[in-house]
Amino acid sequence: MxxxxxxxxxxxxxxxxxxxxxxxxxxxxRKFCSKAHRRRNRVMDAVFEFLDFW
Numbered sequence: 484m485x486x487x488x489x490x491x492x493x494x495x496x497x498x499x500x501x502x503x504x505x506x507x508x509x510x511x512x513r514k515f516c517s518k519a520h521r522r523r524n525r526v527m528d529a530v531f532e533f534l535d536f537w
Contacts, residue, residue, distance in 0.1 A: 491506075492504075492505045493505065494512070497514060498516075498523065501516045503515065511525060
């Protein structure tokens with residue numbers, strides 16, 4: 484019934500725009516193409532939060 488074609492939806496990385504394959508589950512979404520970009524995003528969030536605080 485409806486064999487797996489291996490086609491996964493992709494969405495662009497929030498940092499560099501590279502297409503990122505999405506996992507099968509509905510609940511998880513990948514926003515970044517690499518750990519480095521995910522980490523950079525967390526650092527930037529922390530910086531903005533810190534600046535907001537001041």
